[in-house]
Amino acid sequence: MSDDEIASIARTVTIQDVARLAGVSTATVSRALALPDRVAEATREAVFSAIRETGYTPNAAARSLRAKATRMVLVLLPGLGNSFFTPVLDALEEVFSSKGYGVLVGYARQSRSRETHYARLIRGGQVDGVLVITGNVPRDEEFVAIPESVPISLMFSDIPGTDQFSVFDVDNRLASATLVRHLIAEGHSRIAHIVGPEGSLESHERLAGFRDAHAGAGLALDESLVWRGAGNFDFVSGDRAVSDYLAAGARPTAVFAAADEIALGFMRGLKNHGVSVPGDVSVAGFDDTEYAEHYDPALTTMRQPRTELGRLAAHDLLRRMMAKGETLPRTHLRLPCELIIRESVRRL
Amino acid sequence: MSDDEIASIARTVTIQDVARLAGVSTATVSRALALPDRVAEATREAVFSAIRETGYTPNAAARSLRAKATRMVLVLLPGLGNSFFTPVLDALEEVFSSKGYGVLVGYARQSRSRETHYARLIRGGQVDGVLVITGNVPRDEEFVAIPESVPISLMFSDIPGTDQFSVFDVDNRLASATLVRHLIAEGHSRIAHIVGPEGSLESHERLAGFRDAHAGAGLALDESLVWRGAGNFDFVSGDRAVSDYLAAGARPTAVFAAADEIALGFMRGLKNHGVSVPGDVSVAGFDDTEYAEHYDPALTTMRQPRTELGRLAAHDLLRRMMAKGETLPRTHLRLPCELIIRESVRRL
DNA sequence: ACAGTAGATGTAATCGATTACAAGAATTCG
DNA sequence: CGAATTCTTGTAATCGATTACATCTACTGT
Numbered sequence: 001m002s003d004d005e006i007a008s009i010a011r012t013v014t015i016q017d018v019a020r021l022a023g024v025s026t027a028t029v030s031r032a033l034a035l036p037d038r039v040a041e042a043t044r045e046a047v048f049s050a051i052r053e054t055g056y057t058p059n060a061a062a063r064s065l066r067a068k069a070t071r072m073v074l075v076l077l078p079g080l081g082n083s084f085f086t087p088v089l090d091a092l093e094e095v096f097s098s099k100g101y102g103v104l105v106g107y108a109r110q111s112r113s114r115e116t117h118y119a120r121l122i123r124g125g126q127v128d129g130v131l132v133i134t135g136n137v138p139r140d141e142e143f144v145a146i147p148e149s150v151p152i153s154l155m156f157s158d159i160p161g162t163d164q165f166s167v168f169d170v171d172n173r174l175a176s177a178t179l180v181r182h183l184i185a186e187g188h189s190r191i192a193h194i195v196g197p198e199g200s201l202e203s204h205e206r207l208a209g210f211r212d213a214h215a216g217a218g219l220a221l222d223e224s225l226v227w228r229g230a231g232n233f234d235f236v237s238g239d240r241a242v243s244d245y246l247a248a249g250a251r252p253t254a255v256f257a258a259a260d261e262i263a264l265g266f267m268r269g270l271k272n273h274g275v276s277v278p279g280d281v282s283v284a285g286f287d288d289t290e291y292a293e294h295y296d297p298a299l300t301t302m303r304q305p306r307t308e309l310g311r312l313a314a315h316d317l318l319r320r321m322m323a324k325g326e327t328l329p330r331t332h333l334r335l336p337c338e339l340i341i342r343e344s345v346r347r348l
Numbered sequence: 349m350s351d352d353e354i355a356s357i358a359r360t361v362t363i364q365d366v367a368r369l370a371g372v373s374t375a376t377v378s379r380a381l382a383l384p385d386r387v388a389e390a391t392r393e394a395v396f397s398a399i400r401e402t403g404y405t406p407n408a409a410a411r412s413l414r415a416k417a418t419r420m421v422l423v424l425l426p427g428l429g430n431s432f433f434t435p436v437l438d439a440l441e442e443v444f445s446s447k448g449y450g451v452l453v454g455y456a457r458q459s460r461s462r463e464t465h466y467a468r469l470i471r472g473g474q475v476d477g478v479l480v481i482t483g484n485v486p487r488d489e490e491f492v493a494i495p496e497s498v499p500i501s502l503m504f505s506d507i508p509g510t511d512q513f514s515v516f517d518v519d520n521r522l523a524s525a526t527l528v529r530h531l532i533a534e535g536h537s538r539i540a541h542i543v544g545p546e547g548s549l550e551s552h553e554r555l556a557g558f559r560d561a562h563a564g565a566g567l568a569l570d571e572s573l574v575w576r577g578a579g580n581f582d583f584v585s586g587d588r589a590v591s592d593y594l595a596a597g598a599r600p601t602a603v604f605a606a607a608d609e610i611a612l613g614f615m616r617g618l619k620n621h622g623v624s625v626p627g628d629v630s631v632a633g634f635d636d637t638e639y640a641e642h643y644d645p646a647l648t649t650m651r652q653p654r655t656e657l658g659r660l661a662a663h664d665l666l667r668r669m670m671a672k673g674e675t676l677p678r679t680h681l682r683l684p685c686e687l688i689i690r691e692s693v694r695r696l
Numbered sequence: 697a698c699a700g701t702a703g704a705t706g707t708a709a710t711c712g713a714t715t716a717c718a719a720g721a722a723t724t725c726g
Numbered sequence: 727c728g729a730a731t732t733c734t735t736g737t738a739a740t741c742g743a744t745t746a747c748a749t750c751t752a753c754t755g756t
Contacts, residue, residue, distance in 0.1 A: 113446070
């Protein structure tokens with residue numbers, strides 16, 4: 001006990017202190033830690049005992065400086081507001097921390113200074129790798145390019161026109177079409193779509209899939225049933241779409257929202273106007289977030305394999321970070337989505 | 349453009365490169381950056397121009413080594429499964445990143461190796477401060493004490509018997525009693541409580557508040573209406589409590605769940621058995637997470653000021669980290685909760 | 697018994713930025 | 727005009743760990 005107490009009060013313990021106590025050089029201490037079988041049994045024990053006695057922990061900054069690696073990855077999210085991201089972050093933390101990497105989170109909300117902050121982090125060598133989730137790669141005020149030595153991967157959204165980054169996503173267009181085809185198969189022919197936020201590639205792709213399904217079924221698409229104006233993948237945007245529904249001349253029998261949160265907000269708003277789901281109108285979402293299953297009514301949706309994609313992206317990034325020097329060819333992994341049928345869609 | 353390209357391809361730029369290009373010493377470059385008015389106008393411009401040309405960004409590890417500070421804070425959460433934490437993390441990231449600090453997230457799920465990992469991070473000087481949200485301070489395999497030089501604050505849950513850390517929380521007992529008093533005021537006298545996970549201080553306090561309210565109102569408490577067995581603050585635990593409800597001899601007219609997620613899971617489970625809320629039974633939660641408002645029926649609950657508590661805790665930690673050397677007296681901040689009345693509780 | 701080899705350990709350079717100290721240049725003032 | 731003061735800049739030590747290289751010891755085989 002007194003040992004521990006001393007250790008916690010004394011000035012930070014360095015490798016010098018350990019070396020002195022063990023009666024060896026700092027090189028030997030370092031080796032005992034990094035390559036235990038390259039030091040003699042007795043020495044090793046002396047070193048470990050000294051380490052225990054002093055409570056020594058190597059200084060990360062010194063190690064990083066020498067090794068040119070920080071064992072940190074930066075995960076950039078658009079914010080945590082949407083529960084879509086939580087299992088992703090969960091999976092990432094799981095994999096990275098199990099390999100001894102720290103996970104730095106950054107929210108890439110629309111803020112210039114914040115973007116600069118994160119660009120600096122990357123260019124300052126503070127992180128060994130970056131995962132950009134549904135967003136853009138940060139640039140600093142001088143728009144200086146990110147060094148290629150730091151591997152960057154994108155998740156859930158590609159950046160068109162670049163071949164520079166690895167991508168882990170799903171085929172939003174195909175998944176969207178599959179879902180809408182299901183609605184059609186259930187007997188719906190007047191289907192509306194609450195489009196996701198403008199400027200988002202996923203929104204665009206899902207809308208394309210919505211059109212594909214109509215075309216594939218030889219169904220005419222009423223353009224007045226394409227409801228734009230969602231500011232985000234959130235409740236509020238869904239709630240706002242209620243007015244589109246109420247204003248529609250001939251009301252749709254089914255509504256496909258570009259995301260679960262939008263669908264939930266929409267259904268809640270509908271309820272306030274006495275419209276029942278799926279009695280009066282069927283509703284489907286996209287993502288299969290945790291709340292989709294537990295909402296009342298439980299939501300029919302497309303499941304994105306978020307946890308799996310997170311794990312795979314993490315392992316891929318790990319591989320790249322290890323491959324010091326050579327740059328591996330970019331990975332583009334697309335995992336299939338799965339149609340989850342629940343209560344919010346009724347057969348006509 | 350060619351400049352940027354060269355900068356991104358060349359080996360990492362150091363202060364030496366900038367000094368050489370600007371025709372000054374590294375000391376001058378460093379000063380131009382840190383104390384601009386201590387270098388001559390002309391020199392400063394030469395330095396900045398060289399920095400721009402090379403795309404130089406100071407190496408964080410080198411700076412940390414010298415400065416003995418990393419400008420990183422560690423935020424330990426029990427996991428992100430519960431949406432309770434997202435606004436907290438949001439607020440923390442907001443404050444810290446605006447002050448140039450990076451936020452490292454760690455999930456303190458029950459895992460020995462993970463705990464060791466984070467304890468090492470702290471002891472290795474990799475972070476300047478720590479925020480432990482609803483959990484314990486990590487210890488490594490040797491249980492060596494955390495150095496006192498790293499400020500640590502706790503959020504939402506105190507660790508009884510310690511005076512070592514600052515705490516930012518609410519009076520769970522009082523808030524719980526207030527909520528239950530509201531139920532009583534609405535005419536309920538048979539009230540059940542779905543107790544939170546065992547071993548959690550908040551669970552314990554909320555149960556105490558539940559009892560206080562009964563005692564205060566001179567109401568006898570039927571111990572068979574204290575439902576334990578929740579594994580966590582989650583849907584599943586709420587769903588599990590449905591069997592307690594169904595098995596109850598004389599059914600309660602209101603149920604107070606120790607957390608919103610539990611309440612939501614409980615209501616969803618009830619629905620599957622044809623029990624309606626608030627028609628057949630009233631339900632109240634605790635926390636006021638985002639979904640409480642948007643659920644159907646919208647949930648009556650106690651709001652914890654999560655964002656505000658997050659901001660205040662962040663600023664306090666920032667102050668402590670700046671105060672290099674002296675240790676400031678610990679802060680214990682309690683913010684009041686607010687009763688949010690919605691649809692899930694019916695007047696009897 | 698001795699050259700050759702393997703094993704263990706120490707010496708010192710190195711990573712990149714910061715900063716105390718020194719020194720030189722420019723300015724002020726009596 | 728010379729001394730004192732202020733500005734500006736450079737030199738070199740420093741932060742703590744890693745590692746190439748050198749050195750020394752202890753075996754091995756003939």
